[in-house]
Amino acid sequence: MLDSIFFYFFAGVAVLSAGLMVTRRNALHSAVCLVATLLAIAGIFLQLRAEFLFITQIILYVGGIMVLFIFVIMLVRLDAPIHQIRFRLQRFVAVLVILALAFEGVVILLLARKLPGEGLLIQGSAPADKLPPNSEALAKSLFSDYLLPFEIASVLLLVAMVGAVVMAKSRKRTSES
Amino acid sequence: MSHPVTQALGCVLSISPTMQAVVAFLKTWWVELVCGVVIVAAVPLVAGYVVLVERKLMADMQARLGPMRVGPHGLLQPIADAVKLLIKEDIIPRDADAFIFWFAPVISMVAALTSMGAIYFGPAFRVAQDINIGILFVIGVSSLGFLGIILGGWASNSHYSIMGALRSTAQLVSYETAGGLAIISALLLSGSLKIRAIVDAQSDQHVWFLFLAPVAFFTYLVASIAETNRAPFDLPEAESELVAGYMTEYSGFRWALYFLGEYANMIVVASVATTLFLGGWLRPFSNVRWLDIPMGVLPALLIAALGVYCIYRAGKQPVKVQLGFMWVVALCCFGVAVIYLVPWLVAPLRFAIPGLNGAFWFLFKVAVYIYVFMWLRFTLPRYRFDQLMHLGWYILIPLAIVNIFSVGIAMFLSLELGWNRWLAVMLTTAFTLAVSLLLVRLHDKHASAASSTSAVPSDSYAG
Amino acid sequence: MADESKPSQESESTPPEPKATSPTPPPKSAPAPAAPAAAKPAAPAPKAPPALQIPVDNEWVQRYRARFGSAILEALEDRKQPYLVIDVSQLSEIARYSRDEEKFDLLEDYTAVDWPRREKRFDLVAILYSFPNNTRLRLKAAVAANERPKSLVDIWPTADWLEREIFDMFGVEFTGHPGLKRILLPDGWNGHPLRKDYDILQQDTAWVRENLGIESGQ
């Protein structure tokens, strides 16, 4: 009951703010809406007793990536892009995407009715104390079963980081010379 | 203590199923609710008085008196300030983004308050139960406060505000990293993210992590000053350059929200540092058994001593009102001291002793930590922005990373190879410091003349 | 320049009496050849007992004369402080020479004095200081209201604001100045306050009314 309320609250916020994010003219408003979406999704994670994912979502996406997004948005001039967007194909693509999404939604709704239980109403999840502490579980599987993918991902990130540094450096040098 | 009260309540109210549900809810959550309400209600007040204490301390160090007008020794100043801020005209600049402008301070304040939810202000005084990401929750949520700063700065539609906001963003990204890396050292030592587990680990290992990872503590100290925008890292609101940074266009209650958020944040970072490095609510020498009784009574005695001092000072007050007020303060102190002493005398209340004393020690350490913040603010000039960035990226972050390895090695040496723990810690710390010196040297060599920070951080914080 | 003709001219133009009598130490007349004629009418006026302005003719004055000839109208000393009265058309050259050859490396001050009854109503006064010699020299050049003297900014950058102030206060316009606009008074101000015909109570009331919203304009 309480869980359902929380879920629909978070899900509603997520969907609403995602919609707002797409429709806002002002890039910074979009960013704020995106933050709201991400926070709401973090809330859903928490509700699923995935505390670690919850906090990762907050620290990385909201605290890190969105801050950088906003940083960039603040640095570029906001009024310019509005007039520059004259992309004819865009509407066409948008219609296609909406159609696809709507189709998917219908399918999910139909399937949900066929599923046992209350359909879209979430069943009560297991109480927190009965679940294993998931940050430990996550760490264990990450560093044992998925060690190789983890390392590959970290190397990839390192490469990206070095690349970014190199690009920034070289541009600085040309601008100084 | 909880059961008789709630049960009685339950008997009265268990009429309808809805009531029963409510009662069940309250039964499980009443501690959280009460503590939450207390925190939300108390933080503004505490923050106000932290400001007063800061002003008084600053005045003392600067050979003046500080606020003296409102109430005896300015003790009612925070209330006067609050009233002034509340009734002040709320100005929203023309061309400002009204909604974000309105909303941004709330983010700051809410983030700071929410992050307090996971903090243990003592073994018993906490909001959230021991969630297994406790310390991450505190750090992550408190960092959301920066969204408020950035958005507020942007929405003000003023150059000063936006520059303050940009600075704070850059500062946040740099010093969150350093702070986070510093915390990892302590987490390695404790082996858990749970706050209670971290404190228990310090109790089990018979040492505060401050002594096992001094470099990490230092790094966290610097990073936490930067994260809370305190001098010498108060560049986002450097009044001599950017007027008030992101707060330039704010006034009245919204400004107060930012201000409260900032001071609440100070309490948060101080609590985190206390939990991680200073043994949380453990008293000094918590494992020396024979000190149990003397150290147990010490808080009560200290508070009583404060009361005695108030009485002593009361005789020197020039005005009668102030004399009376000092007596009231003294009586309050005695009252608190009595509350602390009663459990010792009444056997059935013994169980409250650890909670009371724990809260005392925790808050005491937090106060000391905040005092260090203030002390630095009164003493040091402000960094320049590029110097701040250099300090963060070239010195603190490498230092924190190296320190993680050092702490890991020290743990390995002492746990796996059976070395003496102190030897291992000393060796690895020396290693870390050597690396950091090398870093500073390298950095100084590379830094161009104009933007060179000759700042060796360990030097600048010596005094 | 024709060096020979100058000494004779200077001997004519430097009798001390005419200077002391009038309120203005510099000669009444700006163009050099007309100096004696113009100076005479002022002379009969009140007789000042001691002549504080004495002509000087020492080494450096001779150097200046040798170099600039007729442009050096007078070389005087007032209360032991020497000054040269020069032709404004040569101001820039003389200034450059003073800086480079005579080592007057500091333009200590640059200002003007208004003599409304004179034909060339403004005196430009440049006060030079020499660090190597520890001496001061004043250059004075009379300039008419419609004349546009050459700016000294390219010789001493410090002349920038000083010239702007002269322009602001006296309305003397300099040619070659990088941004000659008012400095102390607002840009739209009307009038030049340090001119003698600008009364002390006078104000640009229209400006005040318009920009400060003060009805009386005071």
Place this chain on the structure above:
Amino acid sequence: MADSIQNDASQQNNTLLGADELVLNMGPQHPSTHGVLRVKLKLDGERVRGTECVIGYLHRGVEKIAENRTYQQFAPYVDRMDYVAAVSNGLGYCEAVEKLLQVEVPIRARVIRTILTELQRIASHLVWLGTHALDIGALTPLFYCFREREEILKIFEKYCGARLTTHAFRIGGLQYESYDGFEKDVERFCKDFERRIQDYVDLLTGNSIWIGRTRNVGVLSAEDCIALGATGPILRASGVKWDLRKAQPYAAYDRYEFEIPIGTNGDTYDRYMVRMEEMRQSRRICLQAIENIPEGAIFGKVGKVIKPAPGEVYHSIEAPKGILGYYIVSDGTTQPYRVRIRPPSFVNLQALDKMIRGHLVADVVAVIGTLDIVLGEVDR
């Protein structure tokens, strides 16, 4: 000036970064422009690409007032220019008029003038130090500095009844004899001050943040200084050992020994060190002077009506901020025909642009602080 070249360079930068130049309007109401200075900063990010000073907000037309007052009446007005060094202003004006009158001031008056002026120099430097440190973010020195300055102001108050705009001197000498215990007060202050100055040194001189914020900031070479007319401590910090008190001694400076401190780099840190040392030297002069204040008259042969012979005179002194010059033209009446004041702040302020081009916004306040301007003097 070499600005055009730098402008070109900055414009190239801008095209790379995409017209991102921001014009930041600093002042006239800004906490650290020391009054009503307004600086328009052209910024590229936080880097300063150009500046334009807008001044005149405090213009009172002092020079015009002078032409409408008698010589004596005008004397109090000069106190209102550099109001943190009113005594120095007064000294310059009185000596200029005395020169115009060609009167000799008795030695006793000159010595007392010297003492008061040197105390004023210390006071002025203290205000500078406090505000400069405050601009750079050090809160505490301000209060220490004002504590010491208070002692000086008390001496002024005891001497002439005024603290800030003192009008301490009269044309021809002094109006007041030094009060009983004057020497003792000055001596006590000087003895104390040695210790007090150590407080500032402890707080700032060795502080690595302070050094980082001031060293290599706002560098001005000796040539630049002279070309831009910057004088006083700014010139000395650039390594020019020149002080009007030594070069052309006035008042009673030829009687006392003191050093001219100089710097090497001409940066903000050097200027800081030079001014600190100047305070010590001023203290030294005061100590020497009070040891033996000659007896005698304190007023020279100046009549009640001052009517200088026609002519003109220029007199300049080493004010705390640089050369303070008075160019006075007399037409033989009781009112000056023209008084031109050469304000050190005004001329020094011109160096601002040169000093902060390419630096960061934070350095702007450091440089404005190190210029030690007083807007009352800039705008007059």
